[in-house]
Amino acid sequence: MAAVPIIRTCSAALALVLSAPAWAQGDPAAYVRARAADAAGSAQAAAQGYARALAAAPDDQIVAMRAYRQALTVGDYSLASRAAAVMVRAGMAPPDTAILAFAIAVHARNLAGANAAVDRIASGPLDFLAPGLRGWLAYDRGEDAVAQLDQAKGSALARRYTERHRALLLIASGRSSEAVVALAPSLTAEPDTDLRIDAAMLLAGSGKRDPARALLAGTDQSLRQLGKARASAAFGGSRLFVQLAGDIAGEDMQALSILLGRAALLLDPEEDRARLLLAEALSQDGAADLALGLLGEIGRDSPVAREAGAARIGVLQRAGQGEAAAVAARALAEGKGASRDGAELYGALLGDLGRNDEAAAAYGRALGLAGEAGSWKLHYLQGRAYDRAGNWAAALPALRRAVALAPDEAAPLRYLGYALVLRGEALEEAQQLLERASKLRPEDADISNSLAWAYYRRGDVARALPLLERAAKADPGGAQVNEHLGDAYWRLGRRYEARYAWRAAAIGAEGDATARIAGKLAGGLQSN
Structure with a gap:
C-alpha cells in the first residue's frame, strides 16, 4: 500500500x-x-x-x-x-494515459510504442511500475529479462512491485528451480495467493504441472480451474496493473482503478481478477449497470466466482436495490456451496430490509454452517434480530450465549444490558453488564447512555446524571440521550434544563418517541 x-x-x-x-x-x-x-x-x-x-x-x-x-x-x-x-x-x-498507451501498444504488438509508453511512465509518479514493465518487454524481445530486472535501479516501492515479477520471469525463462526458491516467501504465514496463482499458470504453460499443483496447495484453487498461461509482456503487464488496482482498492481512486482494470483486460481478456476490481470501481463511480455486466461475464468455474457473487450484492446495495441484493445473497446462503459468510451477509441484508425474523433464521443457518467455528458475533447478530422481530424469548438465550463466548466484547454486553434495562428485567445483572462494557469503551456515548439509564432505573439518578451529560456532549443531536438527560434533570428538580434537553431530543425524535417527548414538554415527567 x-x-x-x-x-x-x-x-x-x-x-x-x-x-x-x-x-x-x-x-x-x-x-x-x-x-x-x-x-x-x-x-x-x-x-x-x-x-x-x-x-x-x-x-x-x-x-x-x-x-x-x-x-x-x-x-x-x-x-x-x-x-x-x-x-x-x-x-x-494525466500520468495514467501512459498506462493506456502501453496496453494499446502491447495489444497491437507495437514494441516501439510500448517502450515509449514505459519511458513516460518512468518519468511520472507511477515510475515504480516501469522496471517490471521493462522486464516483460525485454522478455518479449528475447533478452535476459531477469538480468535486466536485477540491474534496474528503483525505489523500495519499485522493488516491491518487481520482486514478484522476477519470480514469474524466472519461470518464463525456464529457470523454474530458481523460481521456486524466489516464491518461497509467498508460501509463508501471509501467503501471496495471487502470485501463487500466476506462477502456477506459467508453470502449467511450460509443462511443469506438478510444481504448479504444489504451489496451489493450501489454497482453494485448482489447476483445472486456472488453466495455463503463456509468458508475455501482455501477461506481465496485466498482472502489474491488477496488483496496483488491488493495492488502491477502497482508496477513493476510482478513475485510476477504472483505467488499470481496462488496461489489464485489454492485455488479458481472461483475467477475471481485473474484471472484479473494475466492476467494484465502476460501481463506486455510479456505473452500476456496467459493473453488473462485467460481473455477469465471470463464469461459475472462474477462480473468483464466489467473490463475484459477493461483489454483485455490493453493487446492488450501492445502487439502492436492496431487495435484489437480498435475492442474490440468498444464493450464497442457501445454494450449492453455501458458506457461513454468505449466510451472514444474507442475514444482514434481510435486517436492513426490516425482515428480522428471516434475518434471525439466516444467522441460525450461518451458525450451522460454521459448526465449531461459530462465533459470538453470529449469536449476537441472531439475538439482535430476534429482539427487533419482537421475539424476546428467543433473543435472550442467543444474547446470553454471545456474552458467554465473548466476555470482553462491548457490543453484546451493551446490547443485552440495555435490553434488560428497557424491559425492567434483572436490573442488577444489566448494570453489571453495562459497567463491563463501559470499562472496555469508556468514551462510547451509547454505552454511557445505557449505563446511566440502568442507574436511573435502579433509582440512582445522581450517579446517572454525569454519564448522561457526558454522553449528550459526545452526541449533542442524539434524541435518546437527550430525552434521558431531560428525565434525569426533571427527577432532580432541574425543570428548565429538563425542558431544554427534551427540546433537543424532539428535533431528532422518530416514531413513538415524537409523541412521548411532546407530552413531556407539555406536562413534565409523569412516571418512569
Whole structure:
C-alpha cells in the first residue's frame, strides 16, 4: 500500500483539472448533452456525446479529458486513445494515459510504442511500475529479462512491485528451480495467493504441472480451474496493473482503478481478477449497470466466482436495490456451496430490509454452517434480530450465549444490558453488564447512555446524571440521550434544563418517541 500516497497526489491533481470550467467551441449542444447524460449516469450516451464533441473540437483539452474518462468507463479504447493524444499534445495529460498507451501498444504488438509508453511512465509518479514493465518487454524481445530486472535501479516501492515479477520471469525463462526458491516467501504465514496463482499458470504453460499443483496447495484453487498461461509482456503487464488496482482498492481512486482494470483486460481478456476490481470501481463511480455486466461475464468455474457473487450484492446495495441484493445473497446462503459468510451477509441484508425474523433464521443457518467455528458475533447478530422481530424469548438465550463466548466484547454486553434495562428485567445483572462494557469503551456515548439509564432505573439518578451529560456532549443531536438527560434533570428538580434537553431530543425524535417527548414538554415527567 506504499503506492497510495503517490497515487493520491496524482489523483488530486487530476481532480483539479476535472473541476475547471469547460466549453466546447465546436459543438456546444453535443457537449451539453454529453454532460447531461454523464450527470444522469447514462455512461454510453455520455461517451457517444463526448466523442461527437471531441470530433467537433479536436483540440479542446477539457472535452478531451471528459471524453477520456468516459471512454474508459465504457471500455471504448479508441476514443480514450484519441482523447489522450489531445492531452499529450497539449502537455496536460494525466500520468495514467501512459498506462493506456502501453496496453494499446502491447495489444497491437507495437514494441516501439510500448517502450515509449514505459519511458513516460518512468518519468511520472507511477515510475515504480516501469522496471517490471521493462522486464516483460525485454522478455518479449528475447533478452535476459531477469538480468535486466536485477540491474534496474528503483525505489523500495519499485522493488516491491518487481520482486514478484522476477519470480514469474524466472519461470518464463525456464529457470523454474530458481523460481521456486524466489516464491518461497509467498508460501509463508501471509501467503501471496495471487502470485501463487500466476506462477502456477506459467508453470502449467511450460509443462511443469506438478510444481504448479504444489504451489496451489493450501489454497482453494485448482489447476483445472486456472488453466495455463503463456509468458508475455501482455501477461506481465496485466498482472502489474491488477496488483496496483488491488493495492488502491477502497482508496477513493476510482478513475485510476477504472483505467488499470481496462488496461489489464485489454492485455488479458481472461483475467477475471481485473474484471472484479473494475466492476467494484465502476460501481463506486455510479456505473452500476456496467459493473453488473462485467460481473455477469465471470463464469461459475472462474477462480473468483464466489467473490463475484459477493461483489454483485455490493453493487446492488450501492445502487439502492436492496431487495435484489437480498435475492442474490440468498444464493450464497442457501445454494450449492453455501458458506457461513454468505449466510451472514444474507442475514444482514434481510435486517436492513426490516425482515428480522428471516434475518434471525439466516444467522441460525450461518451458525450451522460454521459448526465449531461459530462465533459470538453470529449469536449476537441472531439475538439482535430476534429482539427487533419482537421475539424476546428467543433473543435472550442467543444474547446470553454471545456474552458467554465473548466476555470482553462491548457490543453484546451493551446490547443485552440495555435490553434488560428497557424491559425492567434483572436490573442488577444489566448494570453489571453495562459497567463491563463501559470499562472496555469508556468514551462510547451509547454505552454511557445505557449505563446511566440502568442507574436511573435502579433509582440512582445522581450517579446517572454525569454519564448522561457526558454522553449528550459526545452526541449533542442524539434524541435518546437527550430525552434521558431531560428525565434525569426533571427527577432532580432541574425543570428548565429538563425542558431544554427534551427540546433537543424532539428535533431528532422518530416514531413513538415524537409523541412521548411532546407530552413531556407539555406536562413534565409523569412516571418512569
